[in-house]
Amino acid sequence: MSKYQPEQFHQQAADALADPQLRQNFRGAMDYLQEKRRSAFADPKEEADIRDCAEAIRQRCLSHLPELLEQLEANCTANGIQVHWAENAADANAIFLAIAQAATSPSDHPLLMIKGKSMVSEEINLNHEMAKHGITCLESDMGEYIIQLDGDTPSHIIMPAIHKNKQQVCDTFSEHLPHFTPTTDVDTLIQTGRQQLREKFRTAQIGVSGVNFAVAETGTLCLVENEGNGRMCTTVPDIHIAITGIEKVVAYLSDVPPLYSALTRSATGQAITTYFNMISSPRKPGELDGPKAVHLILLDNGRTQAYQDEETRQTLQCIRCGACMNHCPVYTRIGGHAYGTVYPGPIGKIISPHLLGLEATQDLVTASTLCGACGEVCPVRIPIPSLLQRLRHEAKQPPDPGHDPLKGQRAAASTSEALMMKGFALAATHPALYHAGTWTAGKVNQWIPDKLGHWTQCRTAPKPAPKSLHHLMKRKRKGESS
Numbered sequence: 444m445s446k447y448q449p450e451q452f453h454q455q456a457a458d459a460l461a462d463p464q465l466r467q468n469f470r471g472a473m474d475y476l477q478e479k480r481r482s483a484f485a486d487p488k489e490e491a492d493i494r495d496c497a498e499a500i501r502q503r504c505l506s507h508l509p510e511l512l513e514q515l516e517a518n519c520t521a522n523g524i525q526v527h528w529a530e531n532a533a534d535a536n537a538i539f540l541a542i543a544q545a546a547t548s549p550s551d552h553p554l555l556m557i558k559g560k561s562m563v564s565e566e567i568n569l570n571h572e573m574a575k576h577g578i579t580c581l582e583s584d585m586g587e588y589i590i591q592l593d594g595d596t597p598s599h600i601i602m603p604a605i606h607k608n609k610q611q612v613c614d615t616f617s618e619h620l621p622h623f624t625p626t627t628d629v630d631t632l633i634q635t636g637r638q639q640l641r642e643k644f645r646t647a648q649i650g651v652s653g654v655n656f657a658v659a660e661t662g663t664l665c666l667v668e669n670e671g672n673g674r675m676c677t678t679v680p681d682i683h684i685a686i687t688g689i690e691k692v693v694a695y696l697s698d699v700p701p702l703y704s705a706l707t708r709s710a711t712g713q714a715i716t717t718y719f720n721m722i723s724s725p726r727k728p729g730e731l732d733g734p735k736a737v738h739l740i741l742l743d744n745g746r747t748q749a750y751q752d753e754e755t756r757q758t759l760q761c762i763r764c765g766a767c768m769n770h771c772p773v774y775t776r777i778g779g780h781a782y783g784t785v786y787p788g789p790i791g792k793i794i795s796p797h798l799l800g801l802e803a804t805q806d807l808v809t810a811s812t813l814c815g816a817c818g819e820v821c822p823v824r825i826p827i828p829s830l831l832q833r834l835r836h837e838a839k840q841p842p843d844p845g846h847d848p849l850k851g852q853r854a855a856a857s858t859s860e861a862l863m864m865k866g867f868a869l870a871a872t873h874p875a876l877y878h879a880g881t882w883t884a885g886k887v888n889q890w891i892p893d894k895l896g897h898w899t900q901c902r903t904a905p906k907p908a909p910k911s912l913h914h915l916m917k918r919k920r921k922g923e924s925s
């Protein structure tokens with residue numbers, strides 16, 4: 444279980460801001476990633492074309508999502524991939540457990556699942572849930588492996604251990620790996636981690652991976668990665684379980700290259716990644732390697748709620764590149780843990796309310812300056828700032844009887860604020876009342892306190908001017924001095 448919770452956002456953000464090492468680590472990493480993206484999109488025309496294309500593909504696929512999911516299931520099944528549907532995290536974990544128990548015998552125990560990087564498996568808290576049944580889940584992505592040693596959670600969706608510098612990684616290895624000779628040489632650190640993992644690939648009974656794109660027309664699961672651990676997880680153990688959100692389906696194989704290009708350029712500034720895996724079936728007769736069984740778990744977990752509304756549906760266009768985080772002035776200062784959600788930063792703020800409800804995430808949707816940087820870099824052009832405004836509105840509003848309510852709608856409603864806004868609306872639509880109000884405010888302004896609760900912790904309390912602009916203009920027109 445993560446020690447960070449979205450309900451504790453303010454405290455976690457304050458703690459992060461007070462940690463100079465964390466801020467330095469993030470600043471350096473974010474500057475690096477921003478520069479990588481900038482050079483990958485050196486030609487603005489090409490960038491615009493790629494984003495137009497990626498946006499159009501994601502919108503087209505989402506507009507046919509129910510049919511595409513059925514087609515994906517049919518074609519995966521025809522290929523020998525077993526498809527499972529999970530409505531929520533509990534369902535998904537039960538499916539993992541059932542597969543593990545059915546496919547192994549007592550002599551296989553203790554069971555080991557070796558995992559490639561999968562944020563959806565973080566979403567269902569897979570490691571923790573499997574541990575309750577004596578199954579070990581071992582992370583094989585280097586960043587995930589480091590934070591698993593620490594008992595920590597990812598702070599970035601692409602680079603899970605980005606909050607650590609090489610000295611801190613060295614400290615982690617020194618603490619947890621018995622024969623490690625302390626060093627801050629990055630190559631040695633990586634080789635050390637790899638040596639630890641290599642043997643585990645051979646002994647794990649089950650490999651787990653995420654899915655970047657699930658192709659409906661062919662029943663193919665595409666996996667994008669740089670370390671080769673994804674390929675090992677999906678080919679060496681006898682059983683491969685892939686888990687993904689229902690939104691990751693695309694219609695055609697030809698949809699994949701443009702999305703792949705948009706993803707890698709936006710995420711790490713690469714034209715392509717070192718590995719691109721296409722998984723279409725379990726091992727066939729006569730083949731020398733590959734898993735004997737492949738399972739695909741399609742997880743909803745709140746995505747249907749986002750899908751039902753045309754505006755919030757845009758959230759599901761996301762291809763999880765992380766660019767919005769790398770450019771967010773809030774994320775780059777507080778890092779990922781402060782959000783207390785699996786998906787931090789701008790994408791986390793718009794997807795987490797659907798996964799967890801607005802009660803838990805109401806502080807996240809307001810933790811934005813609405814500067815628009817996230818929307819400007821998003822390769823699929825998700826209008827993140829306007830979705831944040833929509834969620835802020837939903838957190839205050841009573842449910843609309845014509846629509847299914849969003850989870851936690853009205854969670855941030857405040858009677859005093861509602862009364863204040865009603866009063867202002869009344870005054871703003873009745874000039875006499877408005878003038879009486881501004882006249883009175885001008886007379887009592889010296890009695891307005893300097894501190895007005897949280898709002899004035901880092902702002903000056905607004906004081907109405909002694910005389911309103913209307914009043915001054917009127918006098919000016921009459922030729923009187925103010």
Ligand code: SF4
Nearest residue numbers: 761762764765767821
């Ligand atoms: S919202 Fe856009 S920029 Fe952010 S992770 Fe998703 S695709 Fe990338």
